[in-house]
Amino acid sequence: MESLDKVITIKGYAIRKGSLDEKQIKYLKDTLTVTPAVKQKYMKKEELDALRFYVYKESPTRYYVPRSWGITTYGPAEANLVPEGLPLSTEAAIFGGKPYPYQEDIIQKFMDAGMNGLICVPCGKGKTFMALSIAAKIGRRFLVVVDKEFLMNQWKGEIQSLFPNLRIGILQAGRHELEPELYDCTLCMIQTLCSQTFPSTTFQNYGFTIFDECHHLGAAHFSRALVKIQTKYMLGLSATPKRDDGLTKVFEWFLGEPVYWEKTREPDPEVLVRPVMLECSHPDYLKLPMDWRGEVVTARLLTQIVQCKERNEIVAKLLRELCENEHRRVLVLSERIGHLNEFERLLEGSGLSISYYIGGMKEEVREEGAKTARILLASYAMASEAMNIKTLNTVVLASPRKKVEQSTGRILRIRASERQVPPLIVDLVDVHNIYKNQYRQRLIYYRKCKYTIEGKKQETSAEIRVPTEDGCLLADD
Structure with missing residues (x-):
């Protein structure tokens, strides 16, 4: 190894320091010193420095860089010293699946x-x-x-x-x-x-x-x-x-x-998107919390939204209406556990079976409840990764969220031929500009997937309005 300039090891792609000139060394260090993209306008230098980290290491004679980056930057290694690993036994290697x-x-x-x-x-x-x-x-x-x-x-x-x-x-x-x-x-x-x-x-x-x-x-x-x-x-x-x-x-x-x-799903026009524009009159819902820079404090705004009694009652009413169809199994998603607790309180006496899918629960309790619940109250954090409940066919986005690719995918776990009802995404849109912009981003995703976006006029109460696909506002019940 000592005589070779470029070697792949268990520490990464190892390149001999003597094979690089000063310009190449500077490029290596600059490129592999990374900082997350943040709003730097008001950040102090020490705050930015704290975010910086390095994805290379060095010894007295070599730099160890990420394997793929090293191959792309310096070319194939002269040797690969990474062990093959021990083989699986014949019995252990028996695989019982067949891919599509x-x-x-x-x-x-x-x-x-x-x-x-x-x-x-x-x-x-x-x-x-x-x-x-x-x-x-x-x-x-x-x-x-x-x-x-x-x-x-x-x-x-x-x-x-x-x-x-x-x-x-x-x-x-x-x-x-x-x-x-x-x-x-x-x-x-x-x-x-x-x-x-x-x-x-x-x-x-x-x-x-x-x-x-x-x-x-x-x-x-x-x-x-x-x-x-x-x-x-x-x-x-x-x-x-x-x-x-x-x-x-x-x-x-x-x-x-x-x-x-695969950046978007295969076109699935059977999936319905029901955008619901919420209008609540309470001052605490409408006002924008600002910081000393004059920027919206998004965490505080979210708190105001999920604590709005009028808004939560509207959502609870929607949940009852959705469950009038006996085949609907509804996933309700929120950033805040307290928000989910409030829905459970508002649905008391409805006769609907309600369970939670949140962190901190015993797994057997969480999974057992998920099998039988008509309404499953879940955090976005749990729904964003590897939730696999095939009975779900409806999702309500109860608190604002920009990206919903994974969350909405939770109701699409079975083949179209096995569906009892069309999958339904109920997309709640709040009046604040920041959340209207997030809705526009979600709309782009829905259109890419060829989902059917509802906008047909219905007889409604004055509390909720449904935007059509082109943004026209209509009354809804």
Whole structure:
């Protein structure tokens, strides 16, 4: 290794310092020193400095840079010293699934790309299944990195279903189940990876790593996982890889760019979008909280909105009306748990079964309630990643949200031929300009998906108005 200028190692793409001139070294350091995109106008220098982080390391003789970035910048390495990982036994490698034709095409694209990169498809397309199918093809001990315990349990269930003889270990807190004689794969909690110190040889017996919801890896803290785990083959999964803070590049530098990216769903005009323009007269709802710079304090505005009694009563009325159809199973999403609690209170005496899907619940309680509830009260945080409840067919966006690709995808988990009712998105639009602009962004997404946007005039109360697709306001009930 010492005589080679460019080598791929378990620490990353290693390039000898003596092979770079001063200009190249400056470029390396400048490029791989990253800062999230923020409003810098009023930030102090020390505040900006605190956001900055580095995605390269160095030794006395070498720089260690993200693998994909190194190959793109300096060309193929002269040697790849990353271990292949131990092979799965014949019994452990038995895979009981068969991909759909479209999944086979995506899997093959990943295999043809050197078995490194991202697969980005909408919810319900089978990211987990495809990743495990790839693991079976590679045939080496593998890791799965997740950021939530309920995701870890979902992965464990899928693996047990598809690999009946695979031995599954856990890496979480003080539990380090990594021994090759005992475990064929290990499910890793990213918080444990990032907060604990591991010897550099810890993961050398693994040949493949799956990073679930890989868009999280762009954050300074979570990006540490990419430095600690460098297996021969690596796959990132995400329905929404693009980060608003500009740090998508961080995990792409390590894992590679998308080998397949389906940016919008296949056209599905059967999906209905019902935009509901809310008008509440209470002063606390209407006023804009401003900071000393004259900018809207969005967190405080959201609090005002979700605490508006008039608004919440309107939404509760909508929920009752939706459930008049016995086939409707309604997912209600909000940023605030207290907001969900208020809906439960307002629906007392309705006779409707109501459950929660929020963090902090025992998983068995949460999942059991989700199976039977007519109305499921959930946080956006839980609905944004890997919620898999096939009975849901209606979603109410009860608090404002700019991006809803993953959240709305939760009601599209079954094939169109199996639907009892058309999927329905009830999109609540508040009067404030900031939220009207967010609605316009959502509308762009709905149109790309060819969803049917309702706008037919109905007899209504004066409290709610429904904008047609072209923005014309009509009365609604």
